Amino acid sequence: MEGRKLRDMFGSASKPGTEAEEGRNTMSQAGPVTETSSQSRGAAAAARRAKTLEAKEVNLYYGDFHAVEDVSMTIEPNKVTALIGSSGCGKTTFLRSLNRMHELTPGASVKGSIQLDGEDVYSAGVDPVAVRRLVGMVFQQPNPFPTMSIYDNVAAGLDFNAGKIRKADKDEIVERSLRGAHLWDEVKDRLGRPGSGLSGGQQQRLCIARATAVSPEVLLMDEPCSALDPVATLAIEDLIGELKKEYTIAIVTHNMQQAARASDNTAFFNLDESGKPGHLVEIGATEDIFTKPKQKETEDYVSGRFG
Amino acid sequence: MPGIRVEYQEELEALEASALGGLNLVTSQLVRTLEAIEHQDIELAQIVVADDDRIDGRYLEVHQALITLLATQSPVATDLRLISALLHVLKNIERMGDQCVNICKVIPMSGHTPPADQEMVKLILTMGTHAKSLIAQAKRAFCERNVEMARDLVDRDDVIDELNRDCFRLALAIGDDVDQREWAMTMMLTARAIERIGDNSVDIGEQVAFVVTGLFREFEDASHPDAQA
Numbered sequence: 115m116e117g118r119k120l121r122d123m124f125g126s127a128s129k130p131g132t133e134a135e136e137g138r139n140t141m142s143q144a145g146p147v148t149e150t151s152s153q154s155r156g157a158a159a160a161a162r163r164a165k166t167l168e169a170k171e172v173n174l175y176y177g178d179f180h181a182v183e184d185v186s187m188t189i190e191p192n193k194v195t196a197l198i199g200s201s202g203c204g205k206t207t208f209l210r211s212l213n214r215m216h217e218l219t220p221g222a223s224v225k226g227s228i229q230l231d232g233e234d235v236y237s238a239g240v241d242p243v244a245v246r247r248l249v250g251m252v253f254q255q256p257n258p259f260p261t262m263s264i265y266d267n268v269a270a271g272l273d274f275n276a277g278k279i280r281k282a283d284k285d286e287i288v289e290r291s292l293r294g295a296h297l298w299d300e301v302k303d304r305l306g307r308p309g310s311g312l313s314g315g316q317q318q319r320l321c322i323a324r325a326t327a328v329s330p331e332v333l334l335m336d337e338p339c340s341a342l343d344p345v346a347t348l349a350i351e352d353l354i355g356e357l358k359k360e361y362t363i364a365i366v367t368h369n370m371q372q373a374a375r376a377s378d379n380t381a382f383f384n385l386d387e388s389g390k391p392g393h394l395v396e397i398g399a400t401e402d403i404f405t406k407p408k409q410k411e412t413e414d415y416v417s418g419r420f421g
Numbered sequence: 422m423p424g425i426r427v428e429y430q431e432e433l434e435a436l437e438a439s440a441l442g443g444l445n446l447v448t449s450q451l452v453r454t455l456e457a458i459e460h461q462d463i464e465l466a467q468i469v470v471a472d473d474d475r476i477d478g479r480y481l482e483v484h485q486a487l488i489t490l491l492a493t494q495s496p497v498a499t500d501l502r503l504i505s506a507l508l509h510v511l512k513n514i515e516r517m518g519d520q521c522v523n524i525c526k527v528i529p530m531s532g533h534t535p536p537a538d539q540e541m542v543k544l545i546l547t548m549g550t551h552a553k554s555l556i557a558q559a560k561r562a563f564c565e566r567n568v569e570m571a572r573d574l575v576d577r578d579d580v581i582d583e584l585n586r587d588c589f590r591l592a593l594a595i596g597d598d599v600d601q602r603e604w605a606m607t608m609m610l611t612a613r614a615i616e617r618i619g620d621n622s623v624d625i626g627e628q629v630a631f632v633v634t635g636l637f638r639e640f641e642d643a644s645h646p647d648a649q650a
């Protein structure tokens with residue numbers, strides 16, 4: 115029964131082959147694809163309950179190196195969860211395990227479970243590409259496909275995942291995604307121009323539009339503003355506040371003021387010393403973490419007393 | 422990694438010392454105020470009124486520096502709670518200074534040789550002595566982050582409140598002489614001002630509890646006296 119539900123949710127990796135092929139197979143079946151049809155999306159667009167991500171005793175390794183130890187935490191739906199901590203504490207590694215990107219590193223392995231609304235994303239038979247469609251990622255450096263137009267950048271995930279969809283549907287999804295990313299008004303007259311011609315902040319919003327075009331449940335962001343100027347940073351933070359109405363969001367940031375401004379919950383990761391695995395020290399409501407944290411370690415970090 | 426943000430930490434410590442040093446200023450104002458009451462010393466009362474500028478100056482100086490620290494250092498957690506508490510305490514100090522001024526302004530109103538009731542003067546001086554030790558205890562509780570000591574201020578303040586009520590009873594029974602009744606009236610204002618100094622000390626104690634626990638709760642809620650835990 116369980117396995118059946120998982121396949122409904124993530125699709126099944128029944129055929130061996132490249133991940134791209136698996137993804138296409140998945141998406142051509144019934145299930146998630148139907149959700150992207152414009153009618154059902156339109157109805158759901160107001161404010162919907164996104165899915166909960168729950169990590170249980172997650173341990174992450176790079177070969178023999180134990181990078182992250184025993185992390186259990188809940189990433190609540192329609193909220194922004196910030197992961198903070200000094201470099202090397204495992205927060206980015208943990209983030210990448212949430213949509214099965216960690217395993218793309220040669221030798222990397224995962225123990226424990228990560229559940230999306232109760233369904234383990236690491237179950238046998240679950241297609242990692244389908245997981246990554248439901249749990250999208252935005253990276254530190256904006257990475258639009260340089261030769262593709264703005265339009266094609268946003269539609270890339272659609273073509274990639276869904277195979278053929280009608281041009282009119284595609285137009286609508288591209289427009290809605292660009293509007294959702296607060297970018298439409300700036301680019302609507304030059305959709306055919308290359309994405310690489312945009313400013314850094316616009317490129318990052320383009321990447322967010324691309325990530326949301328495939329209707330994910332969760333958006334993971336790995337320091338999405340660290341390459342941006344303060345104005346573009348605040349624009350992205352505003353956008354994150356909008357996006358949480360529809361998605362569950364986890365964001366890794368080195369900017370503690372950003373965590374304080376933009377998140378609902380904050381998780382603090384730390385490591386005892388270099389070479390030791392990173393672990394979760396404390397997770398709580400952001401206002402509590404920044405006004406009355408429970409752990410002294412957290413207090414020292416958010417107060418800037420070390421790291 | 423010790424040694425990070427040392428200057429900021431030192432500045433915050435210096436500002437705390439400077440803010441709480443305002444309590445010493447208040448104490449010396451209170452001592453002179455009590456002396457002025459006891460000896461009907463109008464000149465001393467005028468000096469107290471003039472010296473209130475020092476407390477107001479301290480208030481403005483530390484307040485501005487704390488705002489600058491908020492704007493430039495993004496303090497959080499304990500540091501943030503401390504700064505918030507110090508902003509409150511500064512206000513309490515400024516208010517206590519003003520109460521001394523209020524008292525000293527009414528001293529000349531009763532003239533050089535008022536029809537003083539010695540029992541009432543004694544009560545007021547006792548209230549003042551208690552208020553002085555409350556201020557000292559509030560300061561110590563803050564410096565030591567001692568919540569127990571801060572809570573104890575409530576009991577000590579009750580003593581002042583009781584003396585204030587005694588004063589009121591004496592004032593009611595003071596008799597028919599118009600001058601003496603007028604004098605008793607100004608003494609009631611004085612007693613009330615000292616009583617408020619005690620309340621401000623208790624408020625400082627509440628800020629101690631906030632710095633330590635992160636929770637703000639009034640030790641006693643005057644508008645809901647029965648709801649207290």
